Amino acid sequence: MSQMTIHLKIWRQAGPDVKGAFENHTLDTVNEHMSFLEMLDVLNEELVVAGKEPFEFDYDCREGICGSCNLVINGRAHGPKRLTAACQLHMRNFKDGDSIVIEPARAAAFPVIKDLVVDRSAFDRIIAAGGYITVRTGSAPEANSIPVELEDSTFSFDYAACIGCGACVAACPNSSASLFTAAKLSHLNRLPQGEPEREKRVIAMVEQMEKEGFGDCSNFGECEAVCPKGISIASIAEMRRNYVKATIAG
Amino acid sequence: MKLDAKIPSGPLEEKWSKHLNDVKLVSPNNKRKMHVIVVGTGLAGASASASLAELGYKVSTFCIQDSGRRAHSIAAQGGINAAKNYQNDGDSVYRLFYDTIKGGDYRSREANVYRLAHLSNNIIDQAVSQGVPFAREYGGYLANRSFGGAQVSRTFYARGQTGQQLLMGAYQSMMKMVNEGKINYYTRHEMMDVVVIDGVARGIITRDLVTGELTRHSADAVILATGGYGNVFYLSTNAKNSNVTATWRAHKRGAAFANPSFVQVHPTCIPVSGDYQSKLTLMSESLRNDGRVWVPRKAGDDRPPNQIPEEERYYYLEERYPSFGNLVPRDVASRNAKQVTDEGLGVGETGLAVYLDFRDAIARDGKDVISAKYGNLFDMYENISGENPYEVPMRIYPAVHYTMGGLWVDYNLMTTVPGLFALGEANFSDHGANRLGASALMQGLADGYFVIPFTIGDYLADAGVSTIDTSHEAFASVEKEVQERIDKILNVKGDRTVIDFHRTLGRIVWDNIGITRNEKDLKKAITEIQALREEFWQNVKVPGKATNYNKYLEFAHRVADFFELAELMAYDALDRGESCGCHLREEFQTPEGEAIRNDKDYAYVSAWEFKDLNGKLETELHKETLEFEFVEMKQRSYK
Ligand SMILES: Cc1cc2nc3c(=O)[nH]c(=O)nc-3n(C[C@H](O)[C@H](O)[C@H](O)COP(=O)(O)OP(=O)(O)OC[C@H]3O[C@@H](n4cnc5c(N)ncnc54)[C@H](O)[C@@H]3O)c2cc1C
Ligand code: SF4
Numbered sequence: 001m002s003q004m005t006i007h008l009k010i011w012r013q014a015g016p017d018v019k020g021a022f023e024n025h026t027l028d029t030v031n032e033h034m035s036f037l038e039m040l041d042v043l044n045e046e047l048v049v050a051g052k053e054p055f056e057f058d059y060d061c062r063e064g065i066c067g068s069c070n071l072v073i074n075g076r077a078h079g080p081k082r083l084t085a086a087c088q089l090h091m092r093n094f095k096d097g098d099s100i101v102i103e104p105a106r107a108a109a110f111p112v113i114k115d116l117v118v119d120r121s122a123f124d125r126i127i128a129a130g131g132y133i134t135v136r137t138g139s140a141p142e143a144n145s146i147p148v149e150l151e152d153s154t155f156s157f158d159y160a161a162c163i164g165c166g167a168c169v170a171a172c173p174n175s176s177a178s179l180f181t182a183a184k185l186s187h188l189n190r191l192p193q194g195e196p197e198r199e200k201r202v203i204a205m206v207e208q209m210e211k212e213g214f215g216d217c218s219n220f221g222e223c224e225a226v227c228p229k230g231i232s233i234a235s236i237a238e239m240r241r242n243y244v245k246a247t248i249a250g
Numbered sequence: 251m252k253l254d255a256k257i258p259s260g261p262l263e264e265k266w267s268k269h270l271n272d273v274k275l276v277s278p279n280n281k282r283k284m285h286v287i288v289v290g291t292g293l294a295g296a297s298a299s300a301s302l303a304e305l306g307y308k309v310s311t312f313c314i315q316d317s318g319r320r321a322h323s324i325a326a327q328g329g330i331n332a333a334k335n336y337q338n339d340g341d342s343v344y345r346l347f348y349d350t351i352k353g354g355d356y357r358s359r360e361a362n363v364y365r366l367a368h369l370s371n372n373i374i375d376q377a378v379s380q381g382v383p384f385a386r387e388y389g390g391y392l393a394n395r396s397f398g399g400a401q402v403s404r405t406f407y408a409r410g411q412t413g414q415q416l417l418m419g420a421y422q423s424m425m426k427m428v429n430e431g432k433i434n435y436y437t438r439h440e441m442m443d444v445v446v447i448d449g450v451a452r453g454i455i456t457r458d459l460v461t462g463e464l465t466r467h468s469a470d471a472v473i474l475a476t477g478g479y480g481n482v483f484y485l486s487t488n489a490k491n492s493n494v495t496a497t498w499r500a501h502k503r504g505a506a507f508a509n510p511s512f513v514q515v516h517p518t519c520i521p522v523s524g525d526y527q528s529k530l531t532l533m534s535e536s537l538r539n540d541g542r543v544w545v546p547r548k549a550g551d552d553r554p555p556n557q558i559p560e561e562e563r564y565y566y567l568e569e570r571y572p573s574f575g576n577l578v579p580r581d582v583a584s585r586n587a588k589q590v591t592d593e594g595l596g597v598g599e600t601g602l603a604v605y606l607d608f609r610d611a612i613a614r615d616g617k618d619v620i621s622a623k624y625g626n627l628f629d630m631y632e633n634i635s636g637e638n639p640y641e642v643p644m645r646i647y648p649a650v651h652y653t654m655g656g657l658w659v660d661y662n663l664m665t666t667v668p669g670l671f672a673l674g675e676a677n678f679s680d681h682g683a684n685r686l687g688a689s690a691l692m693q694g695l696a697d698g699y700f701v702i703p704f705t706i707g708d709y710l711a712d713a714g715v716s717t718i719d720t721s722h723e724a725f726a727s728v729e730k731e732v733q734e735r736i737d738k739i740l741n742v743k744g745d746r747t748v749i750d751f752h753r754t755l756g757r758i759v760w761d762n763i764g765i766t767r768n769e770k771d772l773k774k775a776i777t778e779i780q781a782l783r784e785e786f787w788q789n790v791k792v793p794g795k796a797t798n799y800n801k802y803l804e805f806a807h808r809v810a811d812f813f814e815l816a817e818l819m820a821y822d823a824l825d826r827g828e829s830c831g832c833h834l835r836e837e838f839q840t841p842e843g844e845a846i847r848n849d850k851d852y853a854y855v856s857a858w859e860f861k862d863l864n865g866k867l868e869t870e871l872h873k874e875t876l877e878f879e880f881v882e883m884k885q886r887s888y889k
């Protein structure tokens with residue numbers, strides 16, 4: 001197994017209210033089978049042994065499904081590989097001698113907690129505002145009494161795949177959370193179960209998104225390009241249409 | 251300690267409905283005054299939080315991740331079982347019950363398992379109403395598949411994201427109640443200890459993982475839905491934050507820990523590639539439907555797999571189990587992979603892998619058919635390993651996946667500490683010595699949506715509204731213990747990192763309390779674990795401070811608890827002088843290597859009581875005898 005040397009430039013920031021800066025490190029024990037996060041683990045172990053502070057970054061599943069990881073790698077949220085979360089990126093996508101810049105997912109609504117870790121609780125609040133179907137535990141009817149056309153079910157599923165990582169926000173020049181919010185609306189609004197709360201849902205979620213300080217969408221399309229789950233930007237247009245309709249109707 | 255499972259009397263089918271009629275109710279007025287703490291936001295914790303808040307209780311919910319939606323449950327791929335019988339293939343609540351009891355090798359409670367099967371259908375109804383996009387057929391009705399060797403198609407699934415979609419349903423329902431002010435929602439908060447006063451659970455101490463601040467929370471009842479402890483092995487398919495801390499602290503405060511050595515090892519995972527490896531990735535079990543498992547017949551044969559001729563390939567599952575072949579249950583497949591690699595027949599750079607080969611399936615059905623079935627799994631494999639499984643056989647190896655053991659609970663899901671409940675993978679309740687595929691999601695949601703909302707009322711109605719708050723001296727004293735422990739860990743200032751200790755511990759546990767066990771190795775493991783634990787407290791090096799975000803400090807705490815748990819696992823495996831389910835004691839097998847179960851002496855749940863911890867763990871075993879009134883205990887055979 002051949003070893004690679006990788007030059008890293010990583011964001012270091014002690015806390016939310018202090019200034020941060022890049023720090024340079026070189027690792028010469030990287031191999032192609034390592035995942036990107038394992039490469040950072042190796043660096044952190046070296047730092048700890050040397051009596052220095054490791055870099056903090058978010059992760060949990062390391063399988064591309066929990067949405068915890070959200071590194072911006074060489075200027076691109078989740079790194080160079082399409083449809084791939086940072087934790088699924090393997091070092092074979094880089095070559096010996098490469099330089100890699102790693103930054104947190106920056107946005108006004110995502111304050112830095114430490115180093116590469118940011119606060120994405122705004123996403124929770126957008127869901128809490130209306131990203132659900134109201135159904136009390138125990139009150140659901142027999143599952144097959146609600147048939148759903150295959151086309152609707154597939155459409156809805158494509159949007160339900162969002163993992164809430166926030167890459168879309170980090171990539172957007174306006175730091176808009178439109179793709180995340182629209183994905184949830186497209187998931188729920190297309191289903192017959194979601195019908196009764198359609199209008200209320202779109203108003204509540206869009207308004208919460210604005211309240212959190214996310215920017216507007218100006219159709220740059222950067223969000224769709226970095227989304228690890230391939231969420232389509234078509235949902236944003238639909239969200240806007242529905243928002244206008246709902247506010248006029250209301 | 252007295253174990254009373256509180257199983258209702260009467261016929262199996264009527265126990266739960268009878269119990270529902272008998273449990274006491276809490277008046278709406280009192281519910282508003284009662285505060286319930288839920289630790290965990292996986293399927294069990296999120297569903298419980300939402301349901302209890304809907305009932306009117308004041309709820310506080312805690313999780314480690316930055317959002318409740320990121321709990322480990324999100325990673326479940328395969329599916330969830332239910333006895334809907336939509337396929338008209340003869341399924342029923344009884345059959346689901348029977349398969350689960352048999353799959354658990356008769357080491358679980360009949361009454362609990364029957365209730366689980368009975369509630370399975372309500373879960374599907376609830377999830378569909380929440381908008382969970384289960385697979386559907388052309389007509390718009392729900393689709394099913396057969397999973398894990400079941401003879402009926404009873405598994406509901408949502409592409410490879412069943413856990414994610416079910417969790418989003420539960421999480422969204424929970425967030426609605428957060429928005430309504432019915433749930434206090436704490437993310438990036440870790441429960442550090444339980445506060446038990448006069449033998450009753452009264453609250454918890456948490457640490458804010460961003461600021462390091464410790465906080466006291468009092469409650470009328472505490473629910474732990476904190477998941478399984480597979481990460482004691484260091485490498486497992488569990489998410490990196492999965493841990494035993496919450497249940498272990500509860501154990502040390504009086505909650506019995508049941509069947510700690512019952513750990514499921516999944517046979518088809520991507521093998522370890524080096525020391526830097528941080529976790530293992532599961533490849534769906536469905537691959538064994540078409541892939542053939544083999545190793546070279548000759549040890550040390552390092553030819554590329556495609557150059558090894560047919561007669562020199564050892565299709566060991568097909569040869570040893572002619573009727574089930576590659577489809578033997580998880581435990582049997584894992585055990586056999588270990589045997590052949592122990593004999594030196596393993597493949598790949600480390601020798602710790604076997605081939606899963608699709609050559610014959612591709613020749614038979616064509617590449618397109620195979621790709622339609624497994625395309626995404628093949629891509630995932632290629633992304634991780636860098637090899638193309640259409641051309642070279644996959645390399646796979648077993649990995650720790652799920653823990654059947656957990657806190658002992660009665661039929662009401664209450665631990666041996668009154669007021670302290672355990673749900674989901676954190677308890678031991680329904681899977682016996684081996685869990686069937688697609689049944690963990692079912693159990694977590696049954697516990698959270700449909701069991702705890704009723705059974706907690708039975709306890710709270712008797713207990714009345716608690717008058718104890720955080721000003722009670724016990725809160726201060728437990729908080730002080732937590733603070734001292736944090737200081738102690740940070741002040742060791744030794745030479746070895748937490749990860750290094752964890753990896754070493756994992757090795758010991760995997761080698762000795764893993765796929766097969768024997769008395770000699772278990773005893774050796776106990777000594778090694780004790781020595782390593784001692785070294786940890788003298789030589790661990792934890793960077794940073796306690797007053798900000800510090801992942802290494804979090805891990806250090808959890809690893810410290812894993813050491814103690816590991817020792818208990820060894821005692822438990824040593825006590826069980828039989829082979830059952832996942833637990834294969836080498837002394838108790840037939841000459842062909844088949845498990846010998848001993849129902850006369852071991853048809854019990856082992857429930858361990860914590861006594862003390864000095865150089866060694868002092869612990870007392872209590873036994874809950876399992877009575878089988880409705881099914882006959884049979885020997886499993888896959889020959
Ligand atoms: C890769 C994989 C695939 C799987 N596939 C399937 C499948 O197809 N079908 C199936 O039925 N099962 C499957 N399982 C098993 C199943 O996913 C789990 O058993 C189940 O999701 C556990 O749910 P839970 O709610 O009990 O706990 P978890 O989902 O593990 O949640 C634990 C929660 O507790 C919190 N927590 C833990 N400790 C603390 C603490 N000290 N303080 C505060 N909070 C804490 C965590 O933050 C988290 O919110 C799979 C498991 C894995 C690993
Ligand atoms: S829309 Fe895509 S990029 Fe945005 S949060 Fe969801 S998965 Fe992440």
Ligand code: FES
Binds near residue numbers: 059062063066068087
């Ligand atoms: S760590 Fe879970 S998606 Fe990357």
